[in-house]
Amino acid sequence: MYVLKEDSEPPSVWARLAAFHLWLGSLDASASGVAGEVRVTPKQATRRLAEGRSLLQWEDLAVDWGQFQQWASTVLTSISRHFPTLAGAAMDAQAVLRDTVMLQRVVRASYEGRSVPQAATSGRESKALGDVLQIAAKAVLRPCLCVQREKLLPLVPIGQWRRGICPVCGGFPDLAYLERELGARWLVCGRCDAQWVFQRLECPYCQCTNQERLSYGTDPTGRYRVYFCDECHSYLKSLDLRTGLAEMDAAAQRMETLDLDRQARQKGFISPESLASLVARAVMPRRPKLSH
Ligand SMILES: [Zn+2]
Numbered sequence: 001m002y003v004l005k006e007d008s009e010p011p012s013v014w015a016r017l018a019a020f021h022l023w024l025g026s027l028d029a030s031a032s033g034v035a036g037e038v039r040v041t042p043k044q045a046t047r048r049l050a051e052g053r054s055l056l057q058w059e060d061l062a063v064d065w066g067q068f069q070q071w072a073s074t075v076l077t078s079i080s081r082h083f084p085t086l087a088g089a090a091m092d093a094q095a096v097l098r099d100t101v102m103l104q105r106v107v108r109a110s111y112e113g114r115s116v117p118q119a120a121t122s123g124r125e126s127k128a129l130g131d132v133l134q135i136a137a138k139a140v141l142r143p144c145l146c147v148q149r150e151k152l153l154p155l156v157p158i159g160q161w162r163r164g165i166c167p168v169c170g171g172f173p174d175l176a177y178l179e180r181e182l183g184a185r186w187l188v189c190g191r192c193d194a195q196w197v198f199q200r201l202e203c204p205y206c207q208c209t210n211q212e213r214l215s216y217g218t219d220p221t222g223r224y225r226v227y228f229c230d231e232c233h234s235y236l237k238s239l240d241l242r243t244g245l246a247e248m249d250a251a252a253q254r255m256e257t258l259d260l261d262r263q264a265r266q267k268g269f270i271s272p273e274s275l276a277s278l279v280a281r282a283v284m285p286r287r288p289k290l291s292h
Pocket residue numbers: 145166167168169170171189190191192193194
């Protein structure tokens with residue numbers, strides 16, 4: 001077990017990341033009212049869960065592409081403002097996403113967990129373009145997925161779904177918490193904020209259960225943990241609600257624990273669904289050496 005350091009002034013990029021998260025929160029709020037209808041019926045939901053599939057498939061998303069284009073443009077402008085070194089990539093991304101077909105391909109690839117289509121980045125110089133397109137796609141999908149989650153999560157019986165991906169949208173978690181009464185571990189989807197119970201001794205990203213490859217660090221207060229997997233080099237931030245913290249507030253916790261992302265990244269680990277991890281990679285592309 002490691003002890004994670006409490007504080008040290010975060011380098012300015014992490015402070016800017018906090019500001020960007022705050023800005024994204026305001027986008028979520030303004031976008032949620034126009035985020036689309038829910039098409040999955042309870043009957044379909046039951047069948048998909050029984051088959052081990054998440055509830056919301058790409059075809060079920062009723063996307064208003066004109067609206068998505070507008071949000072993507074707003075997100076890219078904000079990226080340029082918060083991270084001046086990404087301004088060139090953001091400008092290229094604006095040009096790429098003005099093509100509606102390309103916008104659809106990029107967003108769909110992001111939703112289905114694939115990399116940005118090569119056609120979107122070929123012929124352009126900016127190295128961070130792929131990452132910036134990913135950030136924009138995740139940001140515009142989020143309000144839409146959160147609306148779907150509110151309607152669909154009640155259709156998932158607690159404890160029935162024990163997979164590492166979200167039962168609603170199929171995304172990976174970017175947060176976890178240990179619940180107050182029994183200490184069970186719950187995961188929080190990095191895309192739609194759905195929460196579900198998961199095994200404590202398994203990596204949700206690669207299903208590794210070899211305890212010699214899994215470890216965790218805690219902060220000095222014992223309230224926060226970061227789980228590390230040496231198999232896939234992923235990390236997962238976690239709150240221990242048994243220490244008296246109030247309920248899990250995912251949006252607030254993502255922002256308040258950015259210093260844990262910074263430390264995990266310094267150790268050479270990534271968080272596959274975390275926007276913070278993705279932005280950090282775009283701004284600081286050189287992957288630090290593993291010190292662990
Ligand atoms: Zn989800």
